[in-house]
Amino acid sequence: MSRWISQEAERLAPYTPGEQPQDQQYVKLNTNESPFPPSPKVLKAINRAEILKLNLYSDPTCAALTEAIARRYELKAKNVLAGNGSDEVLAFAFRAFCGAGQPVAFADVTYGFYKSQAALFDLDVKIIPLREDFTLHVDDYMDFPGTIVIANPNAPTGIAVPRNDIQRLLEANPDRVVIVDEAYVDFGAESCVPMIYRYDNLLVTQTMSKSRSLAGGRVGYALGSPELIADLNRVKYRSRYRSVFRSTVYTLITVAAVSILVATLWLPVLQIYGSSMTPTLQDGEIIFSVKTSEFEPGEIVAFYYNNKILVKRVICGPGDWIDIDEDGTVYVNEVRLEEPYLTEKTLGDCNIDLPFQVPDGKVFVMGDHRSTSVDSRNTAVGCVAQEQIVGKIIFRIWPLNRIGTVD
16 A cells, blocks of 8 residues: 555445456356457447447436436336446445445345445445355344345356345335345346336346446446435535546646746747837737757747847858948848848847857847847957757747737
């Protein structure tokens, strides 16, 4: 166990599922998996049209499945709740019908999931021993005031409780819920489903995992009075709401953290001060930059200078020769530079000897507003080293009427 585990979780004795051999050459008797594949009707139902819907979330109410189960047992949809296997449905039932003032009773030798759930929800539990022949007698439960859970037939004994006996248990105290777990009912017990209309305190759970050969489908369901099913839905959707809410909060926190990380490490956000880059960038505009070690002539970069960040345009790179004539026309390696982003040309504040060769590992930068910009034309700024560069300017995010890429 980790050092972070809660005291509640630490005291739990977890339910241990059966071993899952990887070579598929065994018939698993310990979990009662069917050695036979599902019915051909199942394979026909899982058609291509359904497979193509796997990109969509399924119906949280399982309406189509609920309706089909209701028809199978001659019930109504309001008598059915579907879940991710009968374990989930049983967990909802423990949550709904057990708790403060509502203890739970089950056999000492039975499905281990019951004990795990009782411990998880910190329930008051009465463990009732089986008889010496491993049979479960309902007379041992008659005086118990809380919720009763019976696996019928019992697991792992395989011994069934007659339906008439469960009927006596239901009639003895109509104010308590009797949960009959019929996971193995098709192998040798009378189902209690026909009694649902007569007893509103009866809840029957079943699964598709055993006799229906659909263990991998994880489909379970509860059958009961509309009131009991409504109670289960209340627990189901409250749990789902809390899960979704918690997931949403975690997602928002993660997104915020990633956004901060991205903004800090990969997409620094900068604000323009001054007019040295007009008309391309105006005073007060907010821009994104992307961190990169490669820059092409004509791209705009942000770089550190005297504890400030300046924004200028790359004119040429290491080893290039630059020359600027009196009217401000720029030549790189004796080729005239086309600068469609300018609205004026001037030699500006230049005190370097021209033509000038850019040192290794540096770039020559200039502002687009050549008459006011102090840049590589002046030794006060000089050429910019790679390690000074914060990133390449790629996108303007403010003001909204100028939002878009920066060229």
